[in-house]
Amino acid sequence: MGTNRRKFLNSLLGIGGIGALSAIIYPIMSYLVPPKIAEVKVNSLKVGPVSDFANINSKIVKFGRTPVILLKDNQGNFKALSATCTHLDCIVQFDNEQQQILCACHGGRYDLTGKNVSGPPPKPLKEFNVNIIDNEIRITSQEA
Amino acid sequence: MEKNKLQNIENWLDERFDLTPIKKLITHKKVPIHNHSVWYYMGGISLFLFIVQVLSGLLLLMYYIPGEDNAYESVQFIVTKVDFGWLVRNIHSWSANMMVFFVFLHMFSVFFTKAFKKPRELTWVSGFLLLLLALGFGFSGYLLPWNELAFFATKVGTDIVGVVPFIGDAIKVVLRGGDDVTGATLSRFFGIHVAILPALFSVFLVIHLIFVQKQGMSEPEHFEKLDESKKKYIPFFPNFVLQDALLWIIVLIILLSLTLFFPWELGLKADALASAPIGIKPEWYFMFMFETLKLLPANILFIEGEVFGILAFGLAGVIWLFIPFINFSKKKELNNKIIRWIGIFAILYIVIFTIKGYLI
Numbered sequence: 062m063g064t065n066r067r068k069f070l071n072s073l074l075g076i077g078g079i080g081a082l083s084a085i086i087y088p089i090m091s092y093l094v095p096p097k098i099a100e101v102k103v104n105s106l107k108v109g110p111v112s113d114f115a116n117i118n119s120k121i122v123k124f125g126r127t128p129v130i131l132l133k134d135n136q137g138n139f140k141a142l143s144a145t146c147t148h149l150d151c152i153v154q155f156d157n158e159q160q161q162i163l164c165a166c167h168g169g170r171y172d173l174t175g176k177n178v179s180g181p182p183p184k185p186l187k188e189f190n191v192n193i194i195d196n197e198i199r200i201t202s203q204e205a
Numbered sequence: 206m207e208k209n210k211l212q213n214i215e216n217w218l219d220e221r222f223d224l225t226p227i228k229k230l231i232t233h234k235k236v237p238i239h240n241h242s243v244w245y246y247m248g249g250i251s252l253f254l255f256i257v258q259v260l261s262g263l264l265l266l267m268y269y270i271p272g273e274d275n276a277y278e279s280v281q282f283i284v285t286k287v288d289f290g291w292l293v294r295n296i297h298s299w300s301a302n303m304m305v306f307f308v309f310l311h312m313f314s315v316f317f318t319k320a321f322k323k324p325r326e327l328t329w330v331s332g333f334l335l336l337l338l339a340l341g342f343g344f345s346g347y348l349l350p351w352n353e354l355a356f357f358a359t360k361v362g363t364d365i366v367g368v369v370p371f372i373g374d375a376i377k378v379v380l381r382g383g384d385d386v387t388g389a390t391l392s393r394f395f396g397i398h399v400a401i402l403p404a405l406f407s408v409f410l411v412i413h414l415i416f417v418q419k420q421g422m423s424e425p426e427h428f429e430k431l432d433e434s435k436k437k438y439i440p441f442f443p444n445f446v447l448q449d450a451l452l453w454i455i456v457l458i459i460l461l462s463l464t465l466f467f468p469w470e471l472g473l474k475a476d477a478l479a480s481a482p483i484g485i486k487p488e489w490y491f492m493f494m495f496e497t498l499k500l501l502p503a504n505i506l507f508i509e510g511e512v513f514g515i516l517a518f519g520l521a522g523v524i525w526l527f528i529p530f531i532n533f534s535k536k537k538e539l540n541n542k543i544i545r546w547i548g549i550f551a552i553l554y555i556v557i558f559t560i561k562g563y564l565i
């Protein structure tokens with residue numbers, strides 16, 4: 062009788078304890094996950110006149126929240142690719158000599174269509190369309 | 206006269222709070238003297254460097270301002286405008302590296318002298334957790350000046366966490382305070398570096414030290430087997446403590462020479478729209494993992510290379526943490542041999558990959 066009562070009270074205490082603990086942990090966990098900030102959907106971006114590329118052959122621009130690398134290959138064609146390495150998030154650069162995209166973090170390489178050709182990157186870089194309208198470079202998302 | 210006054214204070218305290226157990230804890234211990242005794246000092250040096258970190262860190266806090274627009278500028282202000290600011294920052298950076306180095310040394314010396322065996326299993330576990338916390342200090346502190354190298358190191362380091370199956374992505378977002386490394390990440394790392402880690406570290410440090418003090422120093426097998434009359438000891442207090450103190454002064458001198466002759470660079474301010482610079486490297490104590498990541502192919506068996514890498518390191522860490530509890534073989538000799546080879550492999554791996562990272 063006495064032990065049954067003790068067991069009952071102990072389990073009540075246990076359940077109450079677990080309840081109280083989760084009532085503390087749940088709000089803390091939720092607090093730590095940052096709120097999503099509404100994203101402005103960008104479909105196209107004006108980068109500037111072609112003459113900007115007289116002396117440089119690549120530039121990183123912000124397309125919404127994605128960094129995009131805009132480059133001029135040795136035939137003078139413009140290309141735009143996502144600049145975020147698919148390996149571990151570094152920002153890539155244009156290797157003009159090799160006509161490739163290079164990521165300095167772990168030496169990953171992509172060709173100019175964004176295909177991962179060597180090193181650790183597991184996936185290709187997303188490609189963007191580049192249009193030149195009235196000498197103005199414009200990048201558009203391929204999804205749009 | 207002086208001695209009497211001290212004695213009076215002690216008696217006064219003793220009447221209110223029984224000091225005998227504390228005195229016993231300090232005086233009962235004796236330190237064995239043999240040709241591997243030097244390793245007994247490594248933990249003490251690590252402790253000293255931690256104290257240096259706390260003090261120099263508190264000084265940095267007086268001027269440091271977290272945030273994307275202020276962090277870099279405030280560190281620049283510390284090293285260029287504040288009197289002795291350069292010294293304080295250099296000490297904090299150099300001492301951080303020395304601390305990690307000595308904690309590693311301490312851990313491996315404990316490993317090879319098999320000092321982690323019964324009854325010291327929990328001393329080992331608390332010690333390994335202290336090493337992980339020290340690495341956490343290094344990783345979180347590295348970002349605080351908000352320079353280019355730190356920015357990319359943090360991007361890569363937190364992205365790796367995201368690779369862990371199931372829970373990785375959630376942890377990454379919580380660590381970064383969002384999907385990307387931004388000012389929000391800096392705020393979080395600041396809180397982690399100056400509040401959460403110091404609190405955790407202090408708790409485990411106290412546990413670790415109480416264990417060490419209660420259990421006394423482990424005696425290596427060859428010493429244990431000696432005739433009682435041939436075993437030499439010195440008392441922990443005051444002899445060993447004084448030797449410790451002397452060594453701390455030497456370490457302090459080395460630390461000051463490093464800070465004077467090799468000032469810590471600040472580099473360029475982080476820019477989210479700049480390419481990762483060629484030759485980018487993490488801090489040396491993460492180099493062996495960084496090199497491994499570089500070498501892993503994009504895919505191993507059916508999983509991505511880095512998933513394989515992080516799972517392998519995770520598994521190795523867990524085995525290392527629980528090494529005192531694992532029996533590799535029923536035969537004691539064989540068990541010892543296996544443990545020794547695991548240690549040798551770990552050291553060779555770390556050393557070879559670290560050197561490779563710097564040379565090739």
Ligand code: HEM
Nearest residue numbers: 258259262263265266269301342343346347349350399403
């Ligand atoms: C209570 C303890 C500590 C406090 C209050 C503290 C505070 C700070 C502050 C304010 C900074 C930013 C200023 C700067 O970057 O120079 C910093 C940077 C840093 N901390 Fe700490 N810290 C503490 C302990 C540690 C420990 C134990 C370690 C390493 C094991 C460590 C490693 C670092 C590193 C590597 C940096 C970057 C240094 C740099 O590049 O300037 N800190 N810390």
Ligand code: FES
Nearest residue numbers: 146148149164169
């Ligand atoms: S992040 Fe680009 S190769 Fe690793």
